[in-house]
Amino acid sequence: GDSVTQMEGPVTLSEEAFLTINCTYTATGYPSLFWYVQYPGEGLQLLLKATKADDKGSNKGFEATYRKETTSFHLEKGSVQVSDSAVYFCALTRGPSGGGADGLTFGKGTHLIIQP
Amino acid sequence: DTAVSQTPKYLVTQMGNDKSIKCEQNLGHDTMYWYKQDSKKFLKIMFSYNNKELIINETVPNRFSPKSPDKAHLNLHINSLELGDSAVYFCASSQDHLSGNTIYFGEGSWLTVV
Numbered sequence: 001g002d003s004v005t006q007m008e009g010p011v012t013l014s015e016e017a018f019l020t021i022n023c024t025y026t027a028t029g030y031p032s033l034f035w036y037v038q039y040p041g042e043g044l045q046l047l048l049k050a051t052k053a054d055d056k057g058s059n060k061g062f063e064a065t066y067r068k069e070t071t072s073f074h075l076e077k078g079s080v081q082v083s084d085s086a087v088y089f090c091a092l093t094r095g096p097s098g099g100g101a102d103g104l105t106f107g108k109g110t111h112l113i114i115q116p
Numbered sequence: 117d118t119a120v121s122q123t124p125k126y127l128v129t130q131m132g133n134d135k136s137i138k139c140e141q142n143l144g145h146d147t148m149y150w151y152k153q154d155s156k157k158f159l160k161i162m163f164s165y166n167n168k169e170l171i172i173n174e175t176v177p178n179r180f181s182p183k184s185p186d187k188a189h190l191n192l193h194i195n196s197l198e199l200g201d202s203a204v205y206f207c208a209s210s211q212d213h214l215s216g217n218t219i220y221f222g223e224g225s226w227l228t229v230v
Contacts, residue, residue, distance in 0.1 A: 103161040103213075
């Protein structure tokens, strides 16, 4: 079945550091890929997405590129802030050739802590 | 206006009780979902409905029964609550159930069974 693997945290960085959170996936067909963010005590918000190979999703200084050859969708940010502290989830929906999308398959989440 | 709204946000109840969580979306979407987030933050789909019809029913105890009176609403009823049902339950919606459509989440309902 489909699966998403991402580095588990907590990941602790200093403010203004460079961030990479790795995400790899296994899926039939051509999935769409997403990063969601969950701030403490809040719900899930879409951070960015990419729907086909080589697409780059970006938002709020975060970027991720859909790499089909390595089945990866790593999240990056050049300079993190304390306010970026949250749990980040990589997720996919299966493409039509895989039988249609059945909602999101999530990774286990990466807890990011940014220290001042 | 909140796009996907669910109530209540917090619910503390005793084992054996029956409770419901309501969800409404005002985005005009055809597809709605329920997800469960456990204590380790792991998220897993429970159900999805497309135009009021059930299209996904993952391995969920039949104590959990979703009800979709119209495509803007998907309520979750839980019978005979157990300690292991304690979790955060997220309602969500998308334009349809095709891949690539963004799935929008509600703010979650924190259920604690004591």
